[in-house]
Amino acid sequence: MVHEVQHLIKDYPSGKGILIIVPHAKLISQLGPLIATLAPRAHITTFSILAERVPLKARIMGEFERQQLIYDALNEHQWFNARYRWNFAEEAVKLMDELSLHGIVWPHDEKSLVQILASAYQSALSQPLVFEAKVVYTLWQLLHSSHECLSVAMAYIERLQRLPQFIGEDAIIVMEASLHYPSEKYCIEELSQQKPVKRIPIINTSPSDFREWLYHLWMPEQPLNLVEWIHRYEARFRLSPITGRIKIAAYNHFEEEVQYALNWIAEKIASQQIPIMIVAQDRQAARRLQACLSSKGISVEDGTGWVLSTTTVVAGVHVCLSLIQQGITRQGLFELFHLPWFLSALAEPERDVLLEQLKNTIGQFAHLSQLNKWLNQRSLDEEIGQVLGEEQVKAILLRGLSLFQQTQASLSDWIHKLFELLELWLMLEAIQQDHAGRQLMDLLQQLAANQQHQQGSYTFNEWFKWLERILEMNHYQPDSQQAQVVFTQLSQCLYIPSKATLVLGADNSQLPYIPNNILFSDAVRSLFQLPIRENFIHQAILDLLELFDHSDSIIVMYRTENGGIKTTLSPMLDILENTHLSMYHESLMLCNTAQHTTPYFKTIERPSVVIPPQRLPKTLTASFYQRILNCPYQSFIYDVLGLKKSFPVKEEVTKAEFGQLVHQILSLSVETKRRQSQYSWLQSIQENTDKLWQRVLEQDPYWRAWLVYWNSLIPAVSQWFEKRELEHWKIQGSEQWFKKIKTKDHQSTEVAGSIDRWDARMKEDTLLVEILDYKLKNSKQISKKDIELGEEIQLPLYAQLMDEYEVNASYVFLEDDPVKEVTVNHLGELSQQIIDRWFIILQDTQDGMGWPAHAETTICQRCQYQGLCRKQFWQ
Numbered sequence: 086m087v088h089e090v091q092h093l094i095k096d097y098p099s100g101k102g103i104l105i106i107v108p109h110a111k112l113i114s115q116l117g118p119l120i121a122t123l124a125p126r127a128h129i130t131t132f133s134i135l136a137e138r139v140p141l142k143a144r145i146m147g148e149f150e151r152q153q154l155i156y157d158a159l160n161e162h163q164w165f166n167a168r169y170r171w172n173f174a175e176e177a178v179k180l181m182d183e184l185s186l187h188g189i190v191w192p193h194d195e196k197s198l199v200q201i202l203a204s205a206y207q208s209a210l211s212q213p214l215v216f217e218a219k220v221v222y223t224l225w226q227l228l229h230s231s232h233e234c235l236s237v238a239m240a241y242i243e244r245l246q247r248l249p250q251f252i253g254e255d256a257i258i259v260m261e262a263s264l265h266y267p268s269e270k271y272c273i274e275e276l277s278q279q280k281p282v283k284r285i286p287i288i289n290t291s292p293s294d295f296r297e298w299l300y301h302l303w304m305p306e307q308p309l310n311l312v313e314w315i316h317r318y319e320a321r322f323r324l325s326p327i328t329g330r331i332k333i334a335a336y337n338h339f340e341e342e343v344q345y346a347l348n349w350i351a352e353k354i355a356s357q358q359i360p361i362m363i364v365a366q367d368r369q370a371a372r373r374l375q376a377c378l379s380s381k382g383i384s385v386e387d388g389t390g391w392v393l394s395t396t397t398v399v400a401g402v403h404v405c406l407s408l409i410q411q412g413i414t415r416q417g418l419f420e421l422f423h424l425p426w427f428l429s430a431l432a433e434p435e436r437d438v439l440l441e442q443l444k445n446t447i448g449q450f451a452h453l454s455q456l457n458k459w460l461n462q463r464s465l466d467e468e469i470g471q472v473l474g475e476e477q478v479k480a481i482l483l484r485g486l487s488l489f490q491q492t493q494a495s496l497s498d499w500i501h502k503l504f505e506l507l508e509l510w511l512m513l514e515a516i517q518q519d520h521a522g523r524q525l526m527d528l529l530q531q532l533a534a535n536q537q538h539q540q541g542s543y544t545f546n547e548w549f550k551w552l553e554r555i556l557e558m559n560h561y562q563p564d565s566q567q568a569q570v571v572f573t574q575l576s577q578c579l580y581i582p583s584k585a586t587l588v589l590g591a592d593n594s595q596l597p598y599i600p601n602n603i604l605f606s607d608a609v610r611s612l613f614q615l616p617i618r619e620n621f622i623h624q625a626i627l628d629l630l631e632l633f634d635h636s637d638s639i640i641v642m643y644r645t646e647n648g649g650i651k652t653t654l655s656p657m658l659d660i661l662e663n664t665h666l667s668m669y670h671e672s673l674m675l676c677n678t679a680q681h682t683t684p685y686f687k688t689i690e691r692p693s694v695v696i697p698p699q700r701l702p703k704t705l706t707a708s709f710y711q712r713i714l715n716c717p718y719q720s721f722i723y724d725v726l727g728l729k730k731s732f733p734v735k736e737e738v739t740k741a742e743f744g745q746l747v748h749q750i751l752s753l754s755v756e757t758k759r760r761q762s763q764y765s766w767l768q769s770i771q772e773n774t775d776k777l778w779q780r781v782l783e784q785d786p787y788w789r790a791w792l793v794y795w796n797s798l799i800p801a802v803s804q805w806f807e808k809r810e811l812e813h814w815k816i817q818g819s820e821q822w823f824k825k826i827k828t829k830d831h832q833s834t835e836v837a838g839s840i841d842r843w844d845a846r847m848k849e850d851t852l853l854v855e856i857l858d859y860k861l862k863n864s865k866q867i868s869k870k871d872i873e874l875g876e877e878i879q880l881p882l883y884a885q886l887m888d889e890y891e892v893n894a895s896y897v898f899l900e901d902d903p904v905k906e907v908t909v910n911h912l913g914e915l916s917q918q919i920i921d922r923w924f925i926i927l928q929d930t931q932d933g934m935g936w937p938a939h940a941e942t943t944i945c946q947r948c949q950y951q952g953l954c955r956k957q958f959w960q
């Protein structure tokens with residue numbers, strides 16, 4: 086580049102200068118000083134900055150106006166369900182912009198557009214494509230019917246068309262990577278008719294061996310044969326080109342991942358390896374990391390072009406609006422009370438005391454009806470005075486709700502109500518002190534002032550959806566300059582100078598990143614020659630290749646689980662890791678991340694506790710025993726310490742509560758049937774269902790959904806009761822509590838349990854006894870292997886309670902249709918093993934053996950003590 090500038094400037098010693106067009110604004114500050122020393126009259130810029138030289142003839146229509154236009158049309162056409170319309174409007178606007186930027190020259194008459202679309206009908210006569218083409222056509226009409234209103238994309242194109250007239254310089258140098266769109270290429274072609282234009286490729290000027298190595302691995306001409314590939318390269322690369330350059334780190338938890346990234350950054354800063362570049366594929370982790378870095382005083386620049394909706398302040402506003410949308414619930418109030426902005430106008434200690442008091446009060450309510458009663462029971466002294474108390478908070482909560490009672494309003498009116506709400510809940514002032522908060526408030530002011538938003542009438546839900554989309558579209562502008570850490574996207578990383586690089590979110594769901602085109606399929610996109618899935622993958626591979634080729638120190642991180650779903654390493658990196666292993670017998674994975682975690686991230690030993698024998702519970706129940714087998718440490722906290730949640734925090738009715746009610750109904754039905762033998766089982770179960778459900782429904786309407794579900798199971802359940810009767814089983818007891826002392830080697834223990842049902846019948850001269858355990862599950866949800874190996878200990882333990890009989894035992898799966906019984910094989914043997922195992926546990930405990938924390942992930946996911954055992958920090 087420098088050489089080209091020197092060469093060109095010689096030809097125009099006293100001319101008007103040289104124009105240099107680069108692909109990224111970051112390059113201006115990097116190349117500018119060097120070029121200025123060689124050629125003071127050279128001007129370095131980008132296409133988008135240049136385009137600003139051209140005055141516009143028409144007004145640029147705002148993104149929101151265009152979305153609103155499409156939303157109204159979609160409403161009119163009723164093409165999609167109402168709740169998707171804002172998403173579709175946003176998607177349609179994006180598609181129109183992409184089409185414009187990719188040089189689809191829109192005809193100004195409908196006939197010509199119909200001709201373009203006709204090829205869609207011919208290329209694929211599938212119904213969805215016809216439908217999509219119809220949508221595209223209508224949207225085109227909407228967005229292009231007025232020449233007065235341009236979109237940003239259309240304005241850019243119009244400016245580029247007239248740009249050659251505004252370029253006075255003698256010669257032009259353009260880096261080829263700047264030419265993304267046809268309109269830019271066209272502009273350069275036009276300029277080259279008038280003056281010398283020199284194009285410079287910015288990559289591949291001196292392709293490295295390593296680049297070739299990677300290129301042929303990721304983009305083989307034929308299907309990759311790894312053995313051949315290794316054979317081809319092992320002579321040339323006797324030493325690994327990657328060792329010491331690229332490392333991969335995997336984490337199970339979000340917190341772990343962010344902590345590790347923090348430590349890594351702290352180390353790099355300490356060793357002066359700055360600036361550091363973070364390539365952010367995972368925006369959730371990157372947002373969190375940004376917040377952590379800022380709180381530690383590390384300067385951050387956000388070049389990811391992220392949107393306002395990812396900021397914490399928007400999440401806070403979302404909590405408030407969700408509360409309005411769903412009505413006041415306990416969970417919603419807890420979330421509101423946790424917001425740092427709620428009641429923030431109060432002085433600190435009083436605010437904390439008040440919020441704590443409120444949380445304690447609402448925490449005691451088990452049902453929504455109690456919460457509503459508390460909210461509406463207000464003393465006379467509710468006016469907001471100098472000192473806020475519980476009564477006044479209730480009053481402002483209800484007043485906040487009443488602000489949104491109106492059924493329909495304009496988009497602007499809803500925004501004004503939001504401002505009123507934030508003021509009423511004493512949040513506005515604090516939000517305006519937050520950097521992102523100020524941007525949010527400014528945006529809301531602008532939206533409210535827009536004339537178009539003052540027209541029309543929308544429901545609260547429509548407005549809320551619209552606002553969410555707007556916040557997804559507007560970019561958050563960070564305020565840091567010359568930062569130590571720069572966040573960027575993969576496609577931009579070539580232009581960011583850095584000494585060390587961290588890639589966040591390199592799992593298969595995020596790398597390569599493929600944008601979701603929820604409305605328009607690849608068929609429509611390829612018709613208009615827009616990038617499709619394959620192109621995005623190809624581009625991501627090229628971008629990663631450039632990143633690896635140009636960086637000396639990279640750490641690539643990913644999470645093995647995302648939102649409860651298992652994820653794996655990105656396929657590109659997975660190939661890299663496996664190839665490296667085969668070729669150099671060395672993994673790129675960081676095996677022990679603990680060694681890198683000194684400054685902020687501590688690891689701990691896995692906890693284990695010795696229990697004094699006198700503290701052991703006196704009675705052995707099936708659930709206590711099962712907890713010990715699942716995780717002894719969990720059992721220690723629950724059964725020995727007795728540390729349980731102090732109050733239920735779930736708003737909904739849980740399946741466990743539903744199960745208890747069903748057990749009661751079935752037990753009562755047995756009694757009813759004994760009293761009223763003419764009743765069928767169906768009648769008996771139905772009658773008790775009506776009686777018991779009526780009671781719970783009065784307390785909490787959430788039971789209604791479970792009633793509908795239970796009604797769907799009743800026919801199969803009553804048929805199973807009939808079947809047992811036809812098989813001559815007589816019910817001996819239901820929900821019956823048993824206790825028995827068991828002894829072995831001078832040790833004794835009390836075993837106890839409530840048996841759901843036990844039946845007996847005579848077969849010839851033998852008395853058969855069977856214990857039954859109702860399961861509100863499908864039989865597929867339980868592993869037969871677990872039953873046989875004694876992992877499901879409930880029935881074998883109950884067999885100990887009835888050891889005077891030779892019993893059988895079966896699990897009864899009420900969610901199967903027909904209801905299925907699964908009998909425990911070799912019950913006697915299994916039952917003996919299980920009680921023997923208990924005596925061994927007892928002896929070991931008395932001998933001082935610890936109860937360690939250990940469990941499978943599925944058990945830990947349901948465990949309420951995750952924070953206590955701190956599994957994520959174990960070495």
Ligand code: SF4
Pocket residue numbers: 715716718719938939940944945948949950951954955956
């Ligand atoms: S989180 Fe897992 S290991 Fe920790 S106590 Fe709970 S079950 Fe045990």
